[in-house]
Amino acid sequence: MALQEKYAELIQAAKTGGVSNLQVREQENVLYIDGSVASGALKDSLWDIYNKIDPDYRAGDLILNIDASAAAGTKAKVTTTSSNLNIRKGPGTDQPIVGKAAHNEVITVVSRANDQWSLVRTDQGEEGYAYSQYLTQI
Structure with missing residues (x-):
């Protein structure tokens, strides 16, 4: 299964949730999802989706690099x-x-x-x- 298919729900949630500067790329059998969010809650929801797909975080095939360093209201x-x-x-x-x-x-x-x-x-x-x-x- 291609990694973008495996993590399709996560990618779609990032797109519809408003992740800015969203970049999705595969490199050496690892999927990288990069971007920035204006809400810590959005970042948490992305991690929740990831947890459903890979509950023990064992696959090692995803790097979720979402910056919420200055999310609004925080x-x-x-x-x-x-x-x-x-x-x-x-x-x-x-x-x-x-x-x-x-x-x-x-x-x-x-x-x-x-x-x-x-x-x-x-x-x-x-x-x-x-x-x-x-x-x-x-």
């Missing part, structure tokens, strides 16, 4: 190397800085503006856009 930790994370007026480095979040601070992800930027709110109420690469869902 808490995220600022994971910069050591510095503060700039919070900007809009999604882009050309936008003015309206606040900062400290390294390791926990903030709220309000929504995803695009694949690179998230609208965030600090516990102090500062709201603006932060680079999603430096946010890790907790």
Whole structure:
């Protein structure tokens, strides 16, 4: 059975669920499913489908690489190397800085503006856009 047939339900759920930048490829008898989600619940539902197909995760023929690092409505930790994370007026480095979040601070992800930027709110109420690469869902 081809891997894309075996995991057809999972692939379809990723497509209809709204996984952005969805990429499905087979390489050396392993199926890779990559993308980003705006909801941790969607990622969990994909894992639930995978668990139905391969209950003990023994087949070793699937890599499910779905990024929910800054899913909307979740808490995220600022994971910069050591510095503060700039919070900007809009999604882009050309936008003015309206606040900062400290390294390791926990903030709220309000929504995803695009694949690179998230609208965030600090516990102090500062709201603006932060680079999603430096946010890790907790």
